[in-house]
Amino acid sequence: MKKRILALTLSVLMAASLAGCSKQLSNEYITVKQYDGLEVAKVETAEVTDENVESVIQTNLGTSAADGGITDRAAENGDRVNIDYVGSVDGTEFEGGSDKGSVLELGSGSFIGANGDYKGFEEQIVGHKSGDEFDITVKFPADYQNADMADKVAVFKVTLNGIVPELTDDWVKKNSETSKTVEEYKKEIRKQLEDNNKESMENTLQNNALEAIADQVEVKKYPDGALDEQINSIKEYYTNMAAAYGMEFKDFVEQAMQMTEEDFDKQAKEAAETALKRKLACELIAEKKNLEPSDKEYEEQIAEYAENGQYESVEDFKEQVGEDTVKNAIRQQKVGKYLADNCVQVEQSDSSTETAK
Template sequence: MTKALCLLCAGALALTAAGCSKSGASSSAASSEAVSVYGSASDYDYQNFAYSDGLDENGYWSGIKALDYVTLPEDYAAIPLKKADIEPTEEDIQSQIDSVLSQNTTTRQVTDRAAADGDTVNIDYAGTVDGVAFTGGTYSGYSLTLGSGSFIDGFEDQIVGHKPGETFDVNVTFPDGYSDSTDADGNAVVLSNKKAVFSVTLNYISEEILPELTDAWVEEHFGTSDDVHTVEGLRAEFRQMLYQNNLNTAVMDYLLANSTFKDELPKEITDYQVNQCLNYYYTMANHYGYDLDSFLQTAAGYDSADALLENMSDSITQYAREALLYQAVAEAMDIAPTQEQIDTYSSYTETYGANYCTMVALMDAVSDALTTGAQVA
């Protein structure tokens, strides 16, 4: 969706292979000792969260008048902004170009040289401790970037210098506190502080090939979908996109800084943000076969869901205020989304519900009104 009112707690999380990733170590970046101003995760029914909860058919928070909780600045309909703060730089535009090219890279398999630090290699590995194979210690076709620190200390270094087709031993020691594993019969295999031997086969080195930015390449990738046919046309498209994004951000930043909020925000809105945050991780945990706390410890560096909630408290408050601001402006200016704006999100209604999609369309309508009225000089 083009706008995300609700709290996005984290980017996509991925669990690396258990046999030799660092994630098995029982360390944690956030302590659960502190208590969130929003209480404990056990206070919330996040398992049953739905995106349209608490929203009416107009995309408003049900039963809540936002203007009862927020006082908008007098100039909210004609926000003063400096053009220099909104105009994208050439560096910004080039960054977008580089990102698009990167997304369209191709790869080739290199087999005629030794692996070097920074290379992405494809490997098979089979690990043993005291001669015993353990669960998670064997994998075929794993893609590993050497020097990334993804695997336990010393593993990646010992691949450097080997050529594709070679099979060799990698000798490492699991760190203190690393989680136990099991053997083929289900017996416990202690890994903490244990020396391990991994038989590694280097299959190939992956090299990325960045496409050359030419008019022909732009025509192929953007000519039909975006009616952009030249390199200069693509730069102009990105310039306009970045300008609009910067303008949207500047408008909301101004409103957040110059509006006055009641100390106690509507519980329905803060609860919504908490439930969405916890549900995001709960869904990920279920996907990987974890309970919530175990997943947070393994993949996100938190002792528990309560520790996550404490760490996210300020963001929850900020997003609740942002939610109020959009609706407050809609109330003050009598804004409703057009059918066209609502239809933009029709393909998402099955996943998010019609009321949530209408709310996002309402945000679009509010943003359009505010950016149109902004005084940029």
């Protein structure tokens, strides 16, 4: 079910993020009035701070604890530890009471503290070594934010994966492919964050350009059956989402989406029309501007999608999502980059921001 919903989500999102561009382009279905020089909201690249760098380093240290943490002593107050835990009350696991790879500073008071005859969660980890599996019994306070758990006694099965190591040159040499010292590692992490921020900025700009093209598209007619197919795809997505929550479609629309089925049908039709306009525009621009990806580009990108989506194979991914849907997404990415490279970024005033909202 989860894979099916992921596939449908990808299908809907890919159909809804296309493009267009300056001189008019036209075919039997649409006319794109402008595609070069589109005005889009200016996008700034986020600054990387020392705090950002430190946060990533601490996360990496915590993640490495299970493989290369401190193993020659027991955990002490003030240590950061990597733990798995499963909590239960009267033998029944409860929501929010389990986690894997959680990094906790002992003595920080982040977890349940001492209560009457019951010791606190963190102090019961002190004295254990990496690899130990043990039970911790705690009592939730009477004023606990989740009233259902107030005053309840819970047992947590805990695995101490490791004690988080300090950042040293030795740790860096074992955990970085390029850095040898702490200072080099900090520069490496900063560069990674800067690259990520730049990529995020470029993606946002491309999305803005793809959205801007919708106002430049005039539709003459839709391909036979294309609009109904898009509407059905949207409805199928939400029908499956309702099923995942154990709800009938009608109840899901009314309760979760706060609308009537009639309102849903109206909005689904509008969304389908917008998605289809953009899809047709993207195909037209790709054809006229020689932006259609090569077979090699398609296969490489499809393989990346399959890997990121943790599918068993590329063929499994194609079958689940649909090869045509994936190819549309890849084409849209390429056209989106072209639009972004040729757009005009403009500052947004407060009034235009409010209007957009």
